[in-house]
Amino acid sequence: MLTDFIDPKRITYLPNTAGCFDAESAIRTLRLAREAGGWELVKLEVLGEARTLYPDMVETLRATEILAKEGFLPMVYCVDDPIAAKRLEDVGAVAIMPLGAPIGSGLGIQNKVTIRLIVEGAKVPVLVDAGVGTASEAAAAMELGCDGVLMNTAIAEARDPILMARAMKAGVEAGRLAYRAGRMSVRRYADPSSPLAGLI
Numbered sequence: 001m002l003t004d005f006i007d008p009k010r011i012t013y014l015p016n017t018a019g020c021f022d023a024e025s026a027i028r029t030l031r032l033a034r035e036a037g038g039w040e041l042v043k044l045e046v047l048g049e050a051r052t053l054y055p056d057m058v059e060t061l062r063a064t065e066i067l068a069k070e071g072f073l074p075m076v077y078c079v080d081d082p083i084a085a086k087r088l089e090d091v092g093a094v095a096i097m098p099l100g101a102p103i104g105s106g107l108g109i110q111n112k113v114t115i116r117l118i119v120e121g122a123k124v125p126v127l128v129d130a131g132v133g134t135a136s137e138a139a140a141a142m143e144l145g146c147d148g149v150l151m152n153t154a155i156a157e158a159r160d161p162i163l164m165a166r167a168m169k170a171g172v173e174a175g176r177l178a179y180r181a182g183r184m185s186v187r188r189y190a191d192p193s194s195p196l197a198g199l200i
Contacts, residue, residue, distance in 0.1 A: 008037060014075070016043040021056070023063035030072060041094070042067070045077040053103040053130075057084050061091065068092020077129050080110075082117040085126075095124050097150060100141065101131025104153040108137035112144060119145040135164075135171030142175025143183070 003013075015033035017026040023046060030042045046063055048056035055078050067074045068091060075095035076088050085096045098118055101107035108131060109115055119126050125147035132138050138149045149172055158164035 003037060012041070013037060013039055014041060014043050015039050017045045018043075019047070020045065021047050021049075021059075023059040023066070026059075026063045027066055030067060031070075034072070040071060041073045042075065043077065043097070044074040044093075055079055055099070057081075061087055064088055064093050065091040075127070080114040080118065082114060082121050085118045086121055089122060089124055093124060095127060095147075096122055097127045097129035099130040100128045100137070103130040105131050106133025106154060107131050108133055109140055109144075112140070115141070115146065116144045132168075135167040138168050138171040139175035139178070142172050143178050145179050148172070 006013075015030055015037075017029045020026040020029060026044060026046050030044070033039055033042065044060065044063055044067065046056050046059040048054050048059075057079055060076060060078060061084075064074050064076050073094045074092065075097055076093040077097045077099070078084055078088055080098040080100070085098060088096060096118060098115060100109035100115070109128065110131070115126075115128065126145070127148040127150050128141040128146050129150045132141065132149055132151050133154050138151070141149045149168075151168065155161050155164050155168060
């Protein structure tokens with residue numbers, strides 16, 4: 001058992017339903033995980049099909065509602081749709097995890113507008129869950145107001161995974177600081193940074 005080597009009292013385990021393609025298999029997987037380790041905080045992922053690994057939102061919503069009623073605390077992988085995100089929250093999701101791009105693609109956030117709208121409408125944490133490929137993309141997610149970024153492939157497939165993990169940490173921290181600082185407004189034309197009044 002993994003728990004023989006990694007102490008669950010020191011490290012948070014997050015059982016995950018990756019590879020499940022319907023609500024029933026995802027629910028069964030998490031019930032088994034709870035029986036094995038008593039875990040209630042879980043990551044729910046119900047995929048629609050294998051080519052894109054996009055979530056099936058009908059099955060995801062159904063599974064979220066059932067799991068929440070059974071006392072689970074589901075962190076839910078979903079499409080980057082603010083309406084779907086709000087529905088997940090309404091039925092019991094404790095975190096919304098929209099994809100930035102397809103899982104493992106490294107394309108970065110494809111629609112910053114929808115991610116920002118999800119963040120603005122959510123009362124639970126929002127974590128970008130897929131598609132981040134490098135530190136600047138992790139920073140972009142945090143600059144949009146996300147509470148975190150979940151990643152695997154970007155680090156696992158880097159030439160130097162340890163160095164990339166350090167870069168991702170720095171990107172997340174920089175993005176969060178920038179969000180908290182408040183970005184300057186975007187202007188259509190130049191605006192001199194030095195005062196022009198009083199010049200000879």
